[in-house]
Amino acid sequence: MGGGFGDTQPFRTAAGGLIDRNRPRDFTFDGRRLTGFHGDTLASALLANGVRLVGRSFKYHRPRGILSAGSEEPNALVELRSGARREPNTRATMAELYEGLEATSQNRWPSLAVDALSVNALLSPVFAAGFYYKTFMWPASLWERLYEPMIRRAAGLGRAADAPDPDTYDRAHAHCDVLVIGGGPAGLSAALTAGRSGARVILVDEDFATGGRLLAERREIGGASGSEWAARAVAELESLPEVRILTRTTLFGVYDHGAYGAVERVSDHLAVPAAHAPRQRLWRIVARRAVLAAGAIERPHVFGGNDRPGVMLAGAVRTYLNRYGVRPGHRSAVFTSSDDGWRTAADILAAGGGLAAVIDTRPSVPPALRRMAEAAGARVVAGGYVAGTKGHLGLSAIQVVDGYHSTETIPCDGLAMANGWNPVVHLDSHLSRRPVWDEAIHAFVPGTLPSGMQAAGAAAGRFTLADCLETGARAGAEAASECGFTATPEAAAKTDPESVDHTPLWRAPKPRGKAFVDFQNDVAASDVELAHREGFRAVELLKRYTTLGMATDQGKTSNLAGLSIMAELTGKGIPSVGTTVFRPPFTPVAIGAFAGHHRGKDFRATRHVPSHAWAEENGCVFVETGLWLRPAYFSRAGETDWLDTVVREVETVRARVGLCDVTTLGKIDIQGRDVLTFIERVCANPFATLPVGKARYAVLLREDGFVMDDGTIARLGETHYVMTASTANAGRVMQHLEFCRQWLWPELDVQLASVSEQWAHYAVAGPRARDTLRRIVDPGFDISNEAFPFLACAEVTVGGGIPARLFRISFSGELAYELAVPAAYGDAAWRAIMQAGLPYGITAYGSEALSVMRIEKGHAAGPEINGQTTARDLGLGGMLAKKKDYIGRLMKERPALVDPDRPVLAGFRPVDPSARLRAGAHFLGRDAEPSLEADEGVMTSVAYSPSLKTWIGIGLIRRGPERHGERVRAYDPVRGAEIEVEICSAVFVDPREEKLRV
Amino acid sequence: MRYSLFNVLGQALRGQRDWTPQWRDAAPQEAYDVVIVGGGGHGLATAYYLAKEHGLTNVAVLEKSHIGSGNVGRNTTIVRSNYGLPGNIPFYERSMKLWKGLEQDINYNAMVSQRGVLNLYHSDAQRDAYARRGNAMRLAGIDAELLDREGVRRLVPFIDFDNARFPVKGGLLQRRGGTVRHDAVAWGYARAASDRGVDIVQNCAVTGIRRENGRVTGVETSRGFIRAKKVALSVAGSSSLLAGMVDMRLPIESHVLQAFVSEGVKPLIDGVMTFGAGHFYVSQSDKGGLVFGGDIDGYNSYAQRGNLHTIEDVMEGGMALWPGLGRLRLLRHWGGIMDMSMDGSPIIDRTDIGGLYLNAGWCYGGFKATPAAGFCFAHLIARDEPHADASAYRLDRFATGHLIDEKGMGAQPNLH
Amino acid sequence: MSEAMTSLWRPRGAWEGAARIGRPGAAAGPAGIRLSLREGFGLATLIAADGKEGGLRTALADRFGPSLPEAGTAVFEGETGLVWSAPGQWLAVAPSPRDLKGLPEALRGVAAVTDQSDSRALVRISGAQARAMLAKGVAVDLHPRAFGPGRVAVTSIAHIGVQFWQRDAGPTYDLTVARSFAGSFWRWLEHAAAEFGYEIEAAEGADQRRLK
């Protein structure tokens, strides 16, 4: 054990690798203190320390180690960090080592080495694919009580954090001419070629070090080592002003029209993010062209016990040796169907490791390679295969069948599998494209790519380094040229020769023990056989029945193995079996990253009314109304609950005067030559007779005849109107009006401007409203009843020349005005009115009191105008125009909508005056059994009426207006109430509207 | 072979050798009494109930791909009957009752799991709207509970009660709601229908519908012409395309709805929860993945995939409701094609063409309806008159005004 | 009206209660972002009547120069300019609402004029990281090749509608957001600017006392 790390890192090579041996990093795994180096992943550091057992599988709880060195890892999943930052199912192969890293194994109890549920492995003959569909059915009542809780507890892998995520997430947009996905030789070549042309280039790479396989192999480019070449390429890219390299960034999804999703792990290599830095950043990239250079993923062999810790992908073995300076074992074997295996053997020997055997499934082995292995004391088996493995919690020997079907056991503590590579075709398939089978390389390669996209290097099935450099450069040049830049690929530098010949072995002919296809989900070759037997032969059915490919790795190392076995069983061939659909994300992405800033209070914007500051200073309780925060009521000292307050506010308005912020209403200025024609077509009631200086209630229908919204329209000038819309519908009404203007009647000369934000809008209501406003409106404007009667409107000034609009409109039923002032003066106007009203006992009132008063007046609002009611239902049928065409005119006349049995608006009072009413109660006849058939309607709005000293309600009930005086039950079982009520007029206060006109 | 613990154990000892295909992969016959187009959950359930309830077994289910390849295998597996309008209530309650005994009925464990469906509310107005709905359910004898904030806290203590933009004030709970293993529904019905003699014909795409004198005579398919006395369309997502073959235009648009699953983790949430102020709902599968979703993307699509805008919107809703989700990872997202109807409710009805029946317009609510849709559609096909529980799902309701618009959004499919 | 009441009529800045003068965010080095809060400006929406764009151009020539800016562009002379907002629609910008007085009369018959001086909050964004910060929120390509001085975008940031235009190559942007959204928009600005460090100042016209 050389190198001085023998005590702490027994598998670390003496020298070499891209780790920084001067920067040791302490970390813990299951509480055990270990040391690695800067530049390690958690996986490489664990291997360096001789930790091979890392996790337990999903179903059988089999001991599992580290299979790969990349994002395809199915086995080595850990809980990273702890507490609120705990991250379950984190791939040790992707976790960058940092000082103090804390990792815990998962899905085991009581410990990783002694796991009680590993008994499941013994029961594996029972737990075959789909077994649960066939049992747990009797007795039915036990499913939720016993079987399912048991299954749920056993399932899952890691434990999610149990507290809100303390870190922040960022989102950002980026645009480029050429997006290069992958920072290996092909990606770097593409980026260089495109970047040199002046094109805007973004290179994304999921690794923290750029270079891809160049960092993992002992290769030469133009005389330099691969990693040196990569470092030089990166340096040049960084010097180009229009090139941006995003490392630690996974391009996870391809969306329509050149939109891509990527996630940058800004701070995951740190114990906690730096101050003001996000944990991760979600990039939305828009690219005119994309070069897919995401490389390839190596394929495991399918043989008995192929999941035992110590069995690894051959390419991963080389990564650990060459990049991290870690030997995969003391004495390793290589199981290969390709020349790659021999390269692995050579690298093991070069790193001073022991080589136990090389088993090549191909009958002939080049003599030079055989000599190399045998010289190192290794057994060489040609035309044979590994059938099984031995070992308790890790590999101790392999069982090898040679070309003559005789079996031998070869001791070893590491096994490298080389069964060829699959190009990463995931991303090019996200837009519903299917990859195609390439018989020459025994792999799926990109099929027809979406426009603007091309593949290069191993991702295109071009595996040699020379090909990677060449196809990358060409793809980069083409992409840049298509964006209008002059780019020519330079002749690729010379590389050392290599052979990538391979003949895959899809599964061991006679495996010993369970031969796994999908490691994490414990899907074995025998499960694929069972699926075949039971008719689940389509590849999607195979997946769903066995769960093959549904684990956190989404089958990156297993899909092809599964479908190759199905192909063999059906005799159809791999291309006609086909693949399942590749879906985003390429690797799992934190939910927090997608949400970014939008969580907690920032989930959605909060809109403040102009009087917000005053309200906050004056005990206001606010209520969320859509995005608005509206004053609900203004508590004063001595008031014990909200009802006290609301009653006081209502009584003050009815007796004296009150002030309410109604700015949340939508306000739309409508001008133009054809404005009247436009309004006539949009509104269901007539406007032709509305003179300048007058306002009128307005009803808008949807084209299907139901009420869309109501409001007022005031005529400020000959061709100038202003319309209000309800708070909830303001945006929708504006969109509807634009639709009418631009699409339905483009010939009309109409101009629409939203002035919702320009004007602070205040209701001043109550018998002393005029007295109060006289102290606000500038002298010279006569607002007497004679000069400014009910429904008058005018442009006035306030506060000594500030332009304002005044409307004599009432929602409360009292003498009332709505005053609009420029929003910047909203705060001032509010304070001024409160001061002006002091002598009259003014109160501020909020949406609660507003609602009480509108219910007392029987005005329909949101609960009644809910998209299911017609004007007739709301008692507004009489005001609709008879002699004009307007939106909704025809559809409102459909038979069911004019059925006299439809529930229509009425008022309700409790028979027992002390009884409390609740909205949402249904009406039943006094003696009716509760049933849907007996349902006569529903209470839509209720309030305690200070005027009547009892609860009142309005609602929709069959033939309501014909039934005043009749008693029904307001049935409210979800709140345990049933109240006898009397049907009455919906107008409870001042039915003759005398108060409005004084 | 019957599915039972006994047989499962027996087969464990025999290397699982004796299991046979769960349904016959039939070749199409020349003629059938009934041809059902669409081998999804609804089509297979229809076939099963035609055989079981009406003794009709000369029936074929034609599926253009493999069974269960459409929405039955793409949804978020929720079952519930918490509707508020009389046209819907008895139908979905019929479905709940069929779900309850389904597994014993078809001898297939579809993991019908009634762990509750909770809809959160955030304002008094929303509370009253839920009370209205819950009371309607109670009038029909369906369980519904209106919870206050503390009641919700007891069920889901981990959601954001303190720092929420739209504070949770309570919820409407249907305890009998829950989830069902979606694929197993298709497989289980297929097996049960096949056992009763129904032909399940896969890889058989319908390319035309033949008519004579105003009656259907059969269907043209990729595997030849098949005569049929009755043809029943059950092809949600593609309803307009099939109807187009007989020059019918439907009050339906096809839209994409995305769904999401996280990596598997140990149990976090027991039932189903929907966030009334954001576009987000979530449950956890028996495998441990959080299954969640939100609104449809909002544009017509047959592409079975959506875009980033909706994905972000759904995740924002998730984080706003449940800030502990931040470090959990999204594993996979996909899309299904919804028959979005003009009032948000389905159609189970005859058409103007004799012998042609339509089951369509399920919006994103088709999965929970599977047993009742099959049951009622089979009734309609066999007897030529609507089943009482589905009598409101008429095609002419848009002309008569008998709309079933739960959300009150009107004739705009993407708003339902 | 009494003396006491007149003194109450003071405008309130759109950023009041949301933004405070200071230098928050990452502390190392100079601030990457400068945010200048503007108040007191004049804004008006001008919507051309059908077929009257020519007349509008002529009527505006004296105040705003000879041409109406095309879609996605703005013309400015100092703090006075025209900003394209929608087809046939522009935003007139001036140092003070007073500067826009008389426009409705001047444009009678050719355009509808709507005062919007109070409808929006305006912040001037500059600094070395201004573009990077804005790119976090807007899906519009802000690269100099795609978006330079004189360009305008009507879009949204953090689900909030914004309109912004680039004033110079610095780059400096003027960004407006509806007044009622100012507080929430500011929350996003703080989030986006934090990692760069940022400086907030009150521009001329803003009431300094209320922003501290």
Place this chain on the structure above:
Amino acid sequence: MRIRCPFCGERDNGEFSYLGDAAPRRPDGLDASAAAMHDYVYLRDNPAGTLRELWYHAAGCRSWLVVIRDTRTHAIESVEPARDVARARRAATLTGRADHA
């Protein structure tokens, strides 16, 4: 998805709201029949393929747009201001030419 607004340039589909098929034409006027109105309001071709549809640039210039898009691939063929399309359509109708819009 990216939609190229003729006025604002290419934007994410999140800035737009969707109405649907642009083919149905409102039967204007007092002579319109309930049956025609029913078809306009409720019936759709809903093709799998090219669709002319109405989008509204809600977060941008508030233009209604006619987008020609393939519902199978989402590929967009063209985007035009709805007002221009509507005017052309109206002009075509008024001059008595066949309406191809």
